[in-house]
Amino acid sequence: MEERRMLQEQQQEEAHGHGGKEEEGKRRKKRGKVELRRIEDRTSRQVRFSKRRSGLFKKAFELSVLCDVEVALIVFSPAGRLYPFVSSESSVEEIFGRCRHLPNTIDLNIEVRDPRVDHDIQIDLNEQAAPDPLSDLNHFADWILEIDVNSMGMAELRRFEEIVSDALTVIKNNLRMKVSQLTQTERNPQEKANNLSSQESEE
């Protein structure tokens, strides 16, 4: 039964010092469990977001199919990116329109909608494959120029420095990676072109 697992868990809870890749008396966070509060670590939050977002969309999709109901789901990423999902052929506008006459009093004896609608829903869960970073990049550039740094306090400035500094590190790493990729595929012009389809190559 489950007793075994439960017991195991209990033991680990009580004394986590045996049986596996146990380090030492540090309260290692148990896997899976998480507090219901904003995740402070940016990286972690980002990762969680990606994973949970997919999970959520999958669930939404399943619900719409299994129960033959209409579902509209919209998520704004931390960066403000839009992730929409709408079951059926309805458009976001349509769903939205139906929400307008949202009665405060819910009427209970509704029977129906479409009796025999057996549409085969084909929704691509992998939306937005090409977010076009170029526009974001330009946007960021503009933003940087317009910021009134003088209106910022010390705390903000320091944080800003930290963030931008980190960002720069990330970018440089990526640049290095890219360059090394280029070097490696130097002898494969086709692949190279494939990977860098965007625009120009290295210098």
Place this chain on the structure above:
Amino acid sequence: MEERRMLQEQQQEEAHGHGGKEEEGKRRKKRGKVELRRIEDRTSRQVRFSKRRSGLFKKAFELSVLCDVEVALIVFSPAGRLYPFVSSESSVEEIFGRCRHLPNTIDLNIEVRDPRVDHDIQIDLNEQAAPDPLSDLNHFADWILEIDVNSMGMAELRRFEEIVSDALTVIKNNLRMKVSQLTQTERNPQEKANNLSSQESEE
């Protein structure tokens, strides 16, 4: 490990039906698993709907809290009843309203909501949260992490590096300036307080 359970399952599968999985419906369906298609039995479908709906809403809520993002979810029950969920203070109208503006090209404003540039929809019920200055920074930080660097070409990466690098320089300069101002006015508590009283956001 899980192997044990998996094995068990395999064996059951073999023992019950050999030759294919086409013969469902006769043997007892395994728990938990379900095909991704409309549930024909009305009662069953209704039950599933209730359970999955709550699950979905729970997930949506968790996502919004854990990752600090906006989520809007709307479900129409088979009976046509409306089940809405919107994270934060925003109204359904607002969320969907924002969707209408955004084409397929993503571009959210890192520069954030400007009260004056308010969108078409007016919300009188809720007051828009304070334009937290840190919000911009956080958004930027998130954005950095979310960018798909692989989709960027060398040119973009280089440009990005340049921009961010410049930004960092500016920030450092400003920091130095700020610090020196503080030092100089050390003996003038009033002025000092004046310069710093700007904001105190913390989170």
Place this chain on the structure above:
DNA sequence: AGCTATATATAATG
């Protein structure tokens, strides 16, 4: 990005 241990969700059942 994959992987594994846990945690959750939930389909069938009582």
Place this chain on the structure above:
DNA sequence: CATTATATATAGCT
């Protein structure tokens, strides 16, 4: 509506 066996989802790692 509670329970329980399974199936999924996903947190922490690597």
